[in-house]
Amino acid sequence: MKKTLRYNYRLNPTPEQEAKLIEFGATARGIWNLLLSETMRRYEFDTTFLFYKDMASLLKELKAFEEFAWIKAFDSAAAQQVARDLETALKNAFSKGRLQHFPKHKVSYKQKKLHNDSFRAVNNSNCIRIENGAISIPKVGKVPIILHRDLMSQIKTVTIQYRHGKWECSITQEVECKTALRVLNSITGFDINSKQTVVGSNGFTADNPKFLKRSKEKLTHLQRQLARRNKGSNRWQKTKQRINKLHGKISRQRLDFAHQISRQITNETDILVFEDLNIKAMQQFNGSMVADNVMGLITQLSKYKAELKGKLYHEIGRFEKSTGICSECDQQHALSLNERYFTCTACNTYQSRDLSAAKSIAKTGELDLVATGIVARVMPTSQQKSIIKMKVFELSKLVEGSEKKEAA
Numbered sequence: 001m002k003k004t005l006r007y008n009y010r011l012n013p014t015p016e017q018e019a020k021l022i023e024f025g026a027t028a029r030g031i032w033n034l035l036l037s038e039t040m041r042r043y044e045f046d047t048t049f050l051f052y053k054d055m056a057s058l059l060k061e062l063k064a065f066e067e068f069a070w071i072k073a074f075d076s077a078a079a080q081q082v083a084r085d086l087e088t089a090l091k092n093a094f095s096k097g098r099l100q101h102f103p104k105h106k107v108s109y110k111q112k113k114l115h116n117d118s119f120r121a122v123n124n125s126n127c128i129r130i131e132n133g134a135i136s137i138p139k140v141g142k143v144p145i146i147l148h149r150d151l152m153s154q155i156k157t158v159t160i161q162y163r164h165g166k167w168e169c170s171i172t173q174e175v176e177c178k179t180a181l182r183v184l185n186s187i188t189g190f191d192i193n194s195k196q197t198v199v200g201s202n203g204f205t206a207d208n209p210k211f212l213k214r215s216k217e218k219l220t221h222l223q224r225q226l227a228r229r230n231k232g233s234n235r236w237q238k239t240k241q242r243i244n245k246l247h248g249k250i251s252r253q254r255l256d257f258a259h260q261i262s263r264q265i266t267n268e269t270d271i272l273v274f275e276d277l278n279i280k281a282m283q284q285f286n287g288s289m290v291a292d293n294v295m296g297l298i299t300q301l302s303k304y305k306a307e308l309k310g311k312l313y314h315e316i317g318r319f320e321k322s323t324g325i326c327s328e329c330d331q332q333h334a335l336s337l338n339e340r341y342f343t344c345t346a347c348n349t350y351q352s353r354d355l356s357a358a359k360s361i362a363k364t365g366e367l368d369l370v371a372t373g374i375v376a377r378v379m380p381t382s383q384q385k386s387i388i389k390m391k392v393f394e395l396s397k398l399v400e401g402s403e404k405k406e407a408a
């Protein structure tokens, strides 16, 4: 199985290159708007849409005309990419079970004389390369890049955008996952509580970091300051810029923290069990978690990291109760939000609310996985036995799809 990974890098374009990048961003937006208008016109005419093929040939035709010279000046693979993206957006808007709306015309927002447009170049026949600290982008040239981490495989696409006051490129690469582990040596449940702390049934804990809290306090402060200033004034602009910068910092801090935690979690255990956070947010946090979703990010990243390592990620089903269940005897207790510890009414075990919740999540996850035949419990070898009381599972063949075919 292959997975597409995305990494962001900082770019330091020269003034000429910067002008080109701004122009190309605007061109990509222009092409999107043009193709969308054409599609809508076509729809009004005969209720059909333009598909990628139609769009691509339309672009080809337009290039011949003087007034569309701006399309000709653009990287043609990047132009086709816009058409592909639009087709995807159209398809998504009309497929069932999706919440996407009909695509809209793109508007550009100016920040510090620069626009927030973006465009995506495709690596056809190795035209995008990183050499000597610069990335070669078609029709732009060799743009200096800060390669803070090495590439893992060949570049697929590069998206270039001006964000939070800096030039960034987001590089996608295809990476081969490790083959699924046959023997899974441990299962851990993770509870995420209202204080945004992750607690694992193996004793792992990670707090929502203080630096994030501090940055957020600063943000509220600046937002209040902005409200006091005259909209559009110099001082207003200044505060606006600081807010924008801070947003960038917060999102980098969040991502960094989420990567750290998910790396640690996926290193320590072979089967990871989480709760469905959307459901949990509805039950407990009244949406406060949705606004600042560090924890959601951790589950997302843990999922892909687990898959890369050939491990198992599982989310337990809806409305599964996890808090207030005794980890020794499964007695249920109704706890109020501020009761962090409780004593079991049946067996008198004094326990942490979060740890027992994590244990109960691990238990539910194990039942799920065994019941659906994804894993089977096996006897640990004597070597495994000696390391605490370890649970060992074997991946069943069922998930590989061969049995499904036979049954059908």
Ligand SMILES: [Zn+2]
Binding pocket: 326, 327, 328, 329, 330, 331, 344, 345, 346, 347, 348, 349
């Ligand atoms: Zn008990």
